[in-house]
Amino acid sequence: MDKKKEAIHIVIDPTSGIPYYRQIILQIEMAIADGRLTVGRQLPTVRSLAVDLQVNPNTVVRAYNELEIRGLVNTQHGTGTFISDKRVEMSDVDREQILAQLVRGFVSQSASYGFTVHDIIKYLTDYREEGAL
C-alpha cells in the first residue's frame, strides 16, 4: 500500500512518435489545466519519475526545465519541484488539438490492422456501456 495517492499518472507511449520529454510536459500541463494538480503540489523527483517511466533521467530534467521556463513549476534546489501559482492557459481549442493529435495517431494505427473509424466508434460505445470508466 502506498503512502500517498498519486495526483498524476504519466504514461509514455514509445510508439506515438512524440518525444518522451514532450509527452511528460503535455501530461503535466493538462493535469494542471484540469485541476488534477494544484498549486504547491510536489511533482515526483527526477529520479523516481525516470525509474517509473523507464526513461533517461536527463529526459525528465529536460521536461521539468521547460516547465520551469514557462513558469508552471518552481524548482527548489535540494527540496523538489512544485506546481507554481501561474495558471495554465489552456483553451478548449488547445485541448481539442491535443486530443486530435492523439486520436489521429490511434486511427492510423488501427488502420494498419484493418480497422475502420466505424469499428472503433462501435467498440468504444460498447466499452462505455459496459461501465468500464
Next chain:
Amino acid sequence: MDKKKEAIHIVIDPTSGIPYYRQIILQIEMAIADGRLTVGRQLPTVRSLAVDLQVNPNTVVRAYNELEIRGLVNTQHGTGTFISDKRVEMSDVDREQILAQLVRGFVSQSASYGFTVHDIIKYLTDYREEGAL
C-alpha cells in the same frame, strides 16, 4: 464543391512539427480507415504528389515505402502504388481481441492527458460527420 472527385486530398502543414513523410502516411492511413480509400485504388504517382505537395519526390517515396513495408499498399514497379487487401487471415475473434487491446491502450493513454472515453467518442463522431481531418 470541387469539379472533380478526389480520392484523397493530402495537405502538408509545415508548422506542425510532424515530419512531412509522416503527415503523408497518417493521412493515407486515415483515408483507408474511414473508407475514402478502398482496396485496389491507385495512389497518386510519386512525382505528381511531390509536385502537388511541393515536397521533394524522395519524401513521397519514403512515405509510400513505409506503407509498403507495413503491407498497407502494394507497389507495382513501373505501374504505380495501390491500396492492398491486407485483411489477412484473421478470425473475427482475433480481430476483436486486437481491437480491444488497441482501444484499452489508447483509453489509458488518453486518460493520462485527462480525456475520457466520452471525449474520444465525441471527437470521433464529429470527425466522421465532418468528412475527415
Next chain:
Amino acid sequence: MDKKKEAIHIVIDPTSGIPYYRQIILQIEMAIADGRLTVGRQLPTVRSLAVDLQVNPNTVVRAYNELEIRGLVNTQHGTGTFISDKRVEMSDVDREQILAQLVRGFVSQSASYGFTVHDIIKYLTDYREEGAL
C-alpha cells in the same frame, strides 16, 4: 583470427545487383536468425557502419529504418539502435503454424527451381557449420 570479437561483420557486394541497403538488412536478419545478434545488442552506429562499408550514411539509415518498421530493432534517439525483443504474444501453436506456412511456401518455391528439401537442408546445415554467410 581477429583480435576483437565482432558482433556482426557486414560485407557489401557491389556486383550482386542487390541494393546496398537490402544487403545490410539481409545480413542483420541472418545474424539474428542464427544467434550472432541477440536481444538488446547494439548495432553499429549509422555513421560508423557507413564509414566501415564505404556507403552513404543515408543508405545505412534506410536499412535501419526498415528494420525498425518491421519491429526487429528499436531505435533510441540519441542513444543508438538495438535488437528488439519481438518475440511477441504468440503461442507455440501459432508459431508452429506460421513456420509451417513459411516453410511450405519456400519448399514450393525451391521446387520450381528444381531444388529438393534435401538440397535445402544440406545447404542450411553447411551454412550453420561454416558460421554463417
Next chain:
Amino acid sequence: MDKKKEAIHIVIDPTSGIPYYRQIILQIEMAIADGRLTVGRQLPTVRSLAVDLQVNPNTVVRAYNELEIRGLVNTQHGTGTFISDKRVEMSDVDREQILAQLVRGFVSQSASYGFTVHDIIKYLTDYREEGAL
C-alpha cells in the same frame, strides 16, 4: 482434367525482391539444366503464362526475349516458343549460388518472425521424415 501434364511449373514470389521476368528466366534455365525441359518442348504461350502467373504479358515477353538472346529457346512466329538444343551451362557452383540466394531470403524472412536457422532445420527435417516430398 488437363490434356497434357505440364513439364514446368513456374511460381512467382512477389516478396522475394527478384524481378518477375528474372524469376521466370531462372526457373526455365534450371528446368532445362536438370532435364525437366528437353529440346523441342514448347513453352507456354506468352498470354497463357501471363494469365497463369498473373503478371503483365510484357513481363513474359521480356523473359522469353532474354532466353532467346542467350540461345536457350527459339521463337517461331505464329507457332510458339521452343527449347533449343543449346545446352545450359550450369555448374554446381551456379546452382549453389541460386540456392544460396533463395535460402538467404527465406532465412531473413523467418528472422522477421523470430525463427532461427535451428528452428527451420528442425522443422524441415521433421517435414521430410513425414514423407512430404
Next chain:
DNA sequence: GTGGTCTAGACCACA
C-alpha cells in the same frame, strides 16, 4: 555524440 529529416539531382529498372 547519437539518430532523423529533407533537399537536389543523378542514374537505373520495369511496363
Next chain:
DNA sequence: GTGGTCTAGACCACT
C-alpha cells in the same frame, strides 16, 4: 511513363 537506389550535404532533435 512508372517506381527504386544512391549520393552529398545541410540542418534539426535527443541524450
